[in-house]
Every structure is written in structure tokens, then in C-alpha cells.
Amino acid sequence: MTFSFTHLTSALALAAGLAVAPLMANAADSEGIVVYNAQHETLTQAWADGFTKETGIKVTIRNGSDMQFANQIIEEGAASPADVFLTENSPGMTLVDASKLFAPVDADTLAQVPETFRAADGDWVGVAARSTVFAYDKTKLKESDLPKSLLDLADPSWKGRWGAAPAGADFQAIVSALLELKGEDVTKSWLKALKENATPYKGNSVAMKAVNAGEIEGAVIYHYYWFGDQAKTAENSKNVALHYFKNQDPGAFVSISGGGVLASSQHKKEAQAFLKWITGKGGQAVLRDGDSYEYAVGNGAQSNPKLVPLADLQAPKVEPSKLNSKKVTDLMTEAGLI
Numbered sequence: 001m002t003f004s005f006t007h008l009t010s011a012l013a014l015a016a017g018l019a020v021a022p023l024m025a026n027a028a029d030s031e032g033i034v035v036y037n038a039q040h041e042t043l044t045q046a047w048a049d050g051f052t053k054e055t056g057i058k059v060t061i062r063n064g065s066d067m068q069f070a071n072q073i074i075e076e077g078a079a080s081p082a083d084v085f086l087t088e089n090s091p092g093m094t095l096v097d098a099s100k101l102f103a104p105v106d107a108d109t110l111a112q113v114p115e116t117f118r119a120a121d122g123d124w125v126g127v128a129a130r131s132t133v134f135a136y137d138k139t140k141l142k143e144s145d146l147p148k149s150l151l152d153l154a155d156p157s158w159k160g161r162w163g164a165a166p167a168g169a170d171f172q173a174i175v176s177a178l179l180e181l182k183g184e185d186v187t188k189s190w191l192k193a194l195k196e197n198a199t200p201y202k203g204n205s206v207a208m209k210a211v212n213a214g215e216i217e218g219a220v221i222y223h224y225y226w227f228g229d230q231a232k233t234a235e236n237s238k239n240v241a242l243h244y245f246k247n248q249d250p251g252a253f254v255s256i257s258g259g260g261v262l263a264s265s266q267h268k269k270e271a272q273a274f275l276k277w278i279t280g281k282g283g284q285a286v287l288r289d290g291d292s293y294e295y296a297v298g299n300g301a302q303s304n305p306k307l308v309p310l311a312d313l314q315a316p317k318v319e320p321s322k323l324n325s326k327k328v329t330d331l332m333t334e335a336g337l338i
């Protein structure tokens, strides 16, 4: 593809009587960066468009999921074609970081994001955040019927009444926070109860749809699925309201989407510039003004005013680089959930 394109442009240039050399130089410049993207495609596309418009640096996006790309990067090692890795949740970042495959994030980029939203070692940085919620059927449940804690959903009284998407990175990040906050025994018994009480769905949207359709009374998902649907037709959420657990409960976990530059990148300057842009004014404004409904995390950055402010969520304190995805998948496999 690249060769034929180059040949074609060269031929066209010759035909037009132009010098070939500047065109070749442009072709090299336009190589740009490759992003392994596990974030929502529309959000990363909006970031890439904004960045390219401002810098002229081309961004090629490859889409996949957190763990799929984390494992791929580890497999590819120094030969990885990726320059940047973006996730939905931090466990994927931790996995790559543990294999020492990230270059340190530039200090001025780190300075744009509060410490709580980035890796302690400075090898990746938060780019957005999402809150765990209990999306419930407001035609069936009153506020007094709602679980006070995520752990309450393990109670036999909740049997057959709720759902989740256990196979996804989103839900597994919530479990990793539970593990970090409450330890292995509590997590094990909660997962056992989840297996008994909850209906598994393929993805957060499907779980929310099931609540809306009256199949289940509630689902543990992330907040933005509801806001996104409400902003469109509300057809999958008109009967649904969001319950925020707050009170530093494991169910009030705020998960961090991460960004990192690969140590093997041949375009580190451009890759670092991209991370700086998405964590800076331009990139964070995309979160405020766009339709992702994810939280902005940059210093002083505003989230969409429709959201419950990040500061009001009373999220538990969790060190994002400690979230252990391997242990979580082991425990969930043991519980027969994945």
C-alpha cells in the first residue's frame, strides 16, 4: 500500500514536473504515530483529529481491548509497531509496565495530571476516568431498595435480580479494586455470590438494556453508558436511573483510563507530544464537550456539566498501579465467571 502510494505520488509529481525529493520528505513526515487503542473508538478518534489538526502529526489508530493489546505488546516486545497505548482501565497499563515496556512519560505531561490519576513510577498517565454505578430499574426500585454497598449484592435477597458484564476489562477493573480494598477472602466470596446471583451479559450496554427491558432490576456498569444513551434517544435507558455508592465503597471505584509511550517507539517525540496533548487543554476539552461522557482528569479540567462531579463521588482511594489483573482473572476463572 505504502509503496504503491509513494510510487504513484512520485509518478504524479514527475508528471506534474515537480521535484520528487520534497514529496519523499513529506511522506516520511506523514508516517506519524501508531496508537494501540482500547479506549472507545470515537473518543480516541476525536483526540487524534484534534492533535493532528494542531501539530500536523498523523495518528494511525488500531482498535482492540485492554488485555488483548496489553498481551500483544508484551508478545511483540521491542518489535511492536505501536508508539502509544491507550486503555479504558489501568490494569492493562500495569501489565505492560510490569514488563518494563514503557518509556517514562515526559515530566511536563505528568505535571498536567494529579498524582492520584497516574502511575506512581511515572511510566503512564491517566487520560480520562469513569465511575462505577448501579444502573437500576426506576420503575421497580425505590431509593430505599438500593444496595448500600457493592458487597450487598452478594446477599441471597439479590439472587436473580442483577447483572454485570464479567468478561470485560471494565468489570474486571472493578473487581481488581475490590481485591485491593478488601483482600482476597472478601473478593472470593463476592465473586462466588456473583456467580450465583447475577446474570452475565456481553458488555455494559447490553446489561443496561436488560435493566431497561425489565429482565433484571439492576446492573453494575460504568456511568457513561447511561449518559451516552440519554443524550441520544434514551431508548435503552428510559426506565433506568443511576445509583452512586459513594462513601468510599468499592462500588464507588473510579477507574482510570491510561496512556503510555512504548520504550520501543521509533517516534518518541511525537508519541510524547500526543500524550501531552490529550492530557492538556485540547484533549481534556474533548471530554467536556464531546459525547464520551467520561471524566476529565487534567489539573483544573472540567468534565461535562451533566455528570455528577468527580469530587462528589466519594471514591475509595486506590493506587492504580497496584491493580492486579492476573490475580483477578485467576479468581474469576476459579469462580467460573470467565
Ligand SMILES: [Fe+2]
Pocket: 040, 088, 170, 222
Ligand atoms: Fe467502555
